Amino acid sequence: MSKDPALRPGYGRRPGEFGVRGARFAPVVKPRHAREALARLMGYIGQQRALLAVVVGATLASSAVAVVAPRIVGQAIDPMITSGQLPGLARSIATLAALYAAGAFAMWVQQTAMTEMSNRTLRQMRHDLFAKVQRLPLTYFDGAAQGDLMSRLANDVDTVGLALGQPVAQLLSSTLSIFGILAMMVSMDVTMTLVVLAMMPVTLFVAVKVAGWTRRHFKRRQEALGELNAYVEELISGIRVVKAFNREREVRESFSGRNAELRLVAYRAELMTGVFMPLMHLIDNIGFAVVALAGGLLSAQARITVGTAAAFQLYSRQFMQPVREISNQWNTVQSGLAGAERVLEIMDYPVETDAPGARPLAEQARLRPTLPESGSEDGSPAAPRAGKGSGSATQTAAPSSHASGLAGHVVFDGVSFSYVHGVPVLEDISFEALPGQTVAIVGETGSGKTTLISLLARFYPVQSGRILVDGVDISRATLQSVRRNLGIVLQDSHLFSGTVRENIRFGRLDATDEEVERAARLAYADPFIRRMPNGYDSMLTADGRNLSQGQRQLLSIARAILAAPAILVLDEATSNVDTQTEMAIQKAMLELMKGRTSLVIAHRLSTVQGADLILVLDRGRIVERGTHRELLESGGHYAELYNSQLSPVNSEAS
């Protein structure tokens, strides 16, 4: 079981060995045994103790009725047979009527409480799972196919839900019934009881065997379904490319292969479930025949009364039914467990954690007497400064308008990082950004720029070296405080379904409407928002498809402005914005950067020219640093980059 490759996040494909994202170095999740999954599911149900007590109580009551009633029926029949008279029949029937009514009431209580309990449990499980997913490290998402993850959150939780409701109640009542009926049978006649019990081992053996097969096959089916889900998602989101390349036919064929695979696996799983009941019926009927036979023989020999024989006939049915019921429901529970195992795989994945004793950034920074003049106080090599920014920190530190109280002093001290062991993406990165300074990062694609800012946001843990914010090692600060103090505008700006206003407010949840609109104005998003049919209350679709890419970017800039962080991180934020708006945005950005430390992955010359420090990255190393002027004069890598952008492809172009 443990060899199963699909237990890893994703679906068994290993992403590239190079590149920026997607490599996973996450530990392989250990598969669990059914018993552990069951125990943990039970733990969930156990959280609803009061309801559970009600369910158990009501089940006890209704099971008791089911057990006692046949006995009274037997007692009512016996005198009929022996004497042909009905002396106590009226009384027996009155008693039974009362019992049945009580039983029905108990059953209603049980089902009502059960529905409440199972739905509460499901709600809790969905909540836990969703909350857990929020805390998973990005490495998980890099490696996992989103479709498969989705399938776990939807299909698998659903399967667990199906197994949680009625089956659990049935298991309970069936178990109780078995013991009750057993007691009744023993009290009536031991020999007949043994005859009835003779069939038990066969039933149990078959049940356990088939249940095991069923669970394995169901798990395989759920996996196949997850894979297909991932495949479908990939192709439908890339349908433009499929169409552009006329590849509809090939894609259909490829789908058809996967579909056939799923069909086979699903067929086997369904067959297992289908075989179960007939097998149980067979055993059941054989048992029934045996009991009829034995009852006939014994009563013919007058060792038991005919009434007892008749009662045992009823009991054998009644006894077999819960046994069969248990096995049957156990089967449903098995497929639920298969789902639960996949859910628990996510639950057990290590989350992003704070170091032991971590405290908020600002709190720790406040404990430091003054800002370090350079990194040396922390034992870090003094990072070279940009020419103009070499003034003391206190001079540059603008009175921060940000609520956190952080100055925004950022130091990278000998930071190295690799996604895949042995393939360094960043090597020995050291630099310092004084409060309010702008650091521009330039370099070719794949030189590690995105990774660099990802480390500052603690999307990934630094492997060697330190990153200090206001003198505090961010790996010792709480994750929350690190991210709350960063304003990040990512390459692909993501919007959520909701109004425009809600999307901007995502930056700071307690912002007033005025603040939201102010941020939008600063980001030059206000005009197009007002042109939308409902202005700030216009609904955006899930993927923001009713906005252009540039507009989406503007909204995410507004979001960052609203967040008013101490440190601003822009990843090519301007690259998609149209040329007209770009000028305006650059001005807004300058405004925003004022008094705020900014790390910018720059593609624009104007950004670079205004930067206090330019870092030129090449294959994960800083190869040059300085201001625009300094770097141009030195005539190195940067100068080459700069000139190449200016020179047209060939001279006749103009």
Place this chain on the structure above:
Amino acid sequence: MKRVFAYMRPHLLFFLIAPALKAVEAVAGLLQPKIMTTTIDIGVVTGNMDVIWSNGLRMLAVALVGIAGGLGASVFAARSSQGFGADLRQAVFDKVMSLSLADVDRFSTGSLITRITSDIVQLEHTAIMMQRIMVRAPLLAIGAVIMTLSISVELGLLLLAISGILLVVVGFIMSKAFPLFTQVQQRLDTVNSVVQENLSGMRTVKAYDRGSYEVSRFDAINDLLFRTSVRAGRTMAFSGPTVSLGMNMATLIVLWRGGQLVAGRELAIGQVVAVTQYIAQVLFSLSMLGFLLINLVRARASALRVSEVLEAQPTVVDQPDADPVLRVTRGEVEFRDVDFRYPGAAGPPTLSGISLRVPQGHTLGILGGTSSGKSTLVSLIPRFYDVTAGEVLVDGINVRRYPLANLRAGVSIVLQDTVLFSGTIEDNLRWGAGPDAARQELVAAAEVAQAAHFIQASADGLNTIIGQRGAGLSGGQRQRVSIARSLLRKAPILILDDATSALDFRTELNLRRALRRHAKGTTTIIIAQRVASVMDADEIIILEDGRIAARGTHGELLRTCPSYRQLCQLQLGVKFGEGAAANE
């Protein structure tokens, strides 16, 4: 709905055999109490051992026939339902692939995925349930009533009456529960779409540390689902006890009346016992009904969603008058008074009055503001969408006259949102090249696209495996692979829709130089954010609100268009004098 059931037709034989075999199983079950009656009445009461033995064997034989029926039914049920599901899944997927982009946009990717997977699984499940229960449960009930009638008409009629009453009561409860379960299904959909959205925006959520906000958003919807589910469950909770109470009361009446009949020697005691067991069977069948209902509700919702896709008609299809052998040869592109509006969109049209001509081998640069219609304009060339008015011509022939496949084979487009598929880099490149292309060809294209360097630098070269959506590659690497993929098609028309936005200056420059050498004679359309990307084009157009605001070469625009001049200053960081055509 009909469309969905049509996919059952090839499996109809198996689909019907299954319940027939189930019926055999049910009949076997019905016979057992009947045989037992004689065991008790003749065998036990008179002490006739022969009867007891032969009846025992008979019951055994009947049981064996029963299991044969049961097992056979399972095989046929699993086969037909999975076959039905697989066929339906293939059909829906094929349909989605044949839909026009406007239709796919309308459904949204997430909902299409749910329809292809979860919804169809639900239908398969219901198909199996129906085969197992639909025939067997009523059969058991009717059989039980008939058997009872054959024992005693009076008791049989009594059972019939009570079953009838219960059926009405259960029916009433169901009619209350039905809409509630439909609502549960809708809530479940909402929960799923919130999850989907959250997963795709995970980076943003993390960047703003909004995990707990997202959780509270999720909780609100989760809670709604919970409350609706509980309401539905509570309604259903009435049906089980009602049925069981009714049937138990029936047992009592049978005992009472049966007792009198036995006393009057009209009925044997064994017959009364058998009748009580038939009552139990009716009880069992009725309680199955509720089980089936929940499934039917879900299945109905699923079937509706699936058939919605199956019924969708692709809007962009081969025209009846399309010339089947027409191909793009030269690569000349022309727009004549083109207007375009997205289907169902309000407000002003996305494009209006667009007229332009790109002769063979020329390069057109397109600059323009946010949502000025740049991407829309080029997506009209391979007919991703059809124009609202005017015409688009390729090689002087309206694009609608081409068979879609031939038209698209002649237009190579690199999209703004880079899409790579999981597989090796080579697999991805072969999307453009076809399976027979030599490896050298792939390498050559990668070289032009400036992708050869990093591909070679990786340990597995072209065999490097990339994850979904190109995971494992950086944005710039993805763009370059997708450019190489498009180059391999060697189409007469090449469109780069902001396809170099993640490349740095130098890589982009090298790319442009290489393209110029490689793609000589190819008609090229470049949409860009940077002036530098298009300034050497034969013509540049500037789009504003779906109209062409200015056009000309770089030099002409510098002279005539103030906003272009300003743009150049902004991006190139150089002052241009009035009328100066070149950079300093």
